[in-house]
Amino acid sequence: MRIAFVSFETVHHYDTETNQRFLTICELLAEHGHDVHWYCAGFWAGEETTHDHDGITYHAVSTGLDARSSFLLRLPFVLAAANPDVIHVGARPPSQVIAAKWGATLARTPLVLEWYGDGGVADTRWTRFATGRPDRIVTPSELVGTWVREIGADGDLVETVPNPIDCDRIRDVEPGEEVDVIYARRLDEGANLESLLLALAELRDRDWEAKVVGDGPERHTYERLASDLRIDDRVTFAGDLELEERIAAYRGAHVFAQTADHCVFPTEMLWAIAAGCVGISEYHVNSSAHELVEGWDRGYRTTSEDELAEAILAAGDLEHREYDDRFVDYDRSAVADRYLDLYRTLQDDHGLL
Template identity: 30%
Template sequence: MSSLRILIGAETYPPTVNGAANFAERLAVGLAGRGHEVHVVAPSHAGRPAVEVRDGVTVHGVKSVRYPFHPDFPISMPWRALPATRRLVEALRPDVIHTQAHMVVGRGVVKAGKRAGLPVVATNHFMPENLTAHVPLSKYVLGPASKLAWRDLGRVFGKADAVTAPTPRAVELLVRGAGLTDAFPVSCGIDADRYAVPAPPHDVPSVLFVGRLDQEKRVDDLIRAFAALPAGLPAHLDIVGDGAKRGEWTALAAGLGIAGRVTFHGFVSEEELITRYATADVFCMPSIAELQSLATLEAMAASTPVVLADAMALPHLVRPGRNGWLFPPGDVAELSRRLATLLADAALRARMGAVSRELVAEHAFDATLDRFEGIYRQLISGEQPQARAA
């Protein structure tokens, strides 16, 4: 088939670290690897406008500033992003536009794409909880603000020709919150073989968390559950990632008397992250705001049992009693009990880890690329993509 010129709009892109940025990069690089001409437009990490080629992808950085409540997160102002994205769309004339966001850059590419008569695909990685955690609003304002955020998303994504989200649960949120009744799921996907490496030798079983250290991730629940493990049960807790709550949660571990059994690794290289997954005996994701959780998929690809909060899209990744368990969000005692059961039983961990590896095959990244390529070509030919039968 002929190659396509694809423009991906992103509100966040590496070197910024988060799930949406990670997926946007993997999608762009994966499509470029299949011979397509791929461009990405996103807030410039350097602040000034910039264009560079990385891994076969041309990245167009829009002038940005640092978000005051999250200084590692560059954002572009509407009066800069909208004209910049319009000029880029006019210059490139892509075959298809695929936005990963709706707020500023995403809004710009959708508006410019529809003005130019181009097919537009929109994929949602946003939940209001991901944003309000970094905005100093009172709890009385958060509810109305969340409703307004969903409505705004619906207005922008409602102009797209196809709307996707990573999981059926994420699609439910789009339908309920944004009124996007034609949205359908497409998994973010994962290259599972990348994480299938031998486990390094280690004497003490370990629990692993990977993600941003921000409030909605609820890592404080994990730390408290780890501190409540039975006395004499050997275990170590590895926390990979960084964020606004790192200092507070480091102090919490010290205050609970477990500082010597908890390691905050901060951001790590991809190679070290793969090693951390291989070393982990149990993976825990206590977050209440996951639309899929790539970190959980990566842990499953490394044949690791998982203990996840029964919240948002995380239940899609657990077969309770087969590859791990769910626990009620905030139930520290139940989380501690589930961790203790796995940490004390190596044979159970091995059985559940093998099932995790089997389940992750449903999320092969090549299938994700196939799906989006198919959606692009359907729209270009005038067909309307739809959800596939389960």
């Protein structure tokens, strides 16, 4: 299948969650042998209009990020000439959705809109207009799906597809040191690590060890809080770790605690609970993390530090695991199949199969 991805920005311009998600989808489909093309602003040196990298062919529709108008004007005709089977466009900027729709109309091919929602979903004239252009809208969680519906999207067009993990990779990594509780996230203003530290402080008369994975501008603030709470001797701040190091840490840990204020999809929590951790999610209105643990016998949803402390205690009664096959549906191959099934359904609806 020849798939045209459209995103003015790429992870090579800005390393954001939205751009990482789009790149991951491209990589998944390229791994499955499909012909993947990304139409974007150029980011490579030289005068070539295309650039091949990791199985993806990038096409410079404009020469750089300063040429957005040129990108939008040229895009419909470039897509029509490419004659793809499916066009898959990112939601930022929303003006590129309209341009991609014109391209899909000229090419007589379905249009899929990827709306990741990192940073929220702005309610503007452009975003409202963009919701009516695609044949399907894909979001990473029900939370983002709700945001998109609230600005006017047809709910029947919205489909949830999660971020993927690699189950084989989890099984191949040796478990790390055993700890009772682990937390992983960039330590910025949205980390809300204080909820976990306060809950652990309530359990200071119990025997436990905790590890915090990640770095960021608020790290020293959290280290000082752990000291003030007199639990710094049992909380290890491990800093940033590579993925395999994080997987090893998750396989050795018993509980993964997710307390961040904002999270469109809890990717690290998914890696951790697939690696055997009991999952505890503190509910926040702008976080989808609770979606992973609802209805699961090794998951807890909490709303306060007291409930979080109680959940940590209750989790101690559950067996320690180093892998949980319940999450095989989140594997890279399964997520790739979700997208391919979606593309084929839309092609069939358009009479293209």
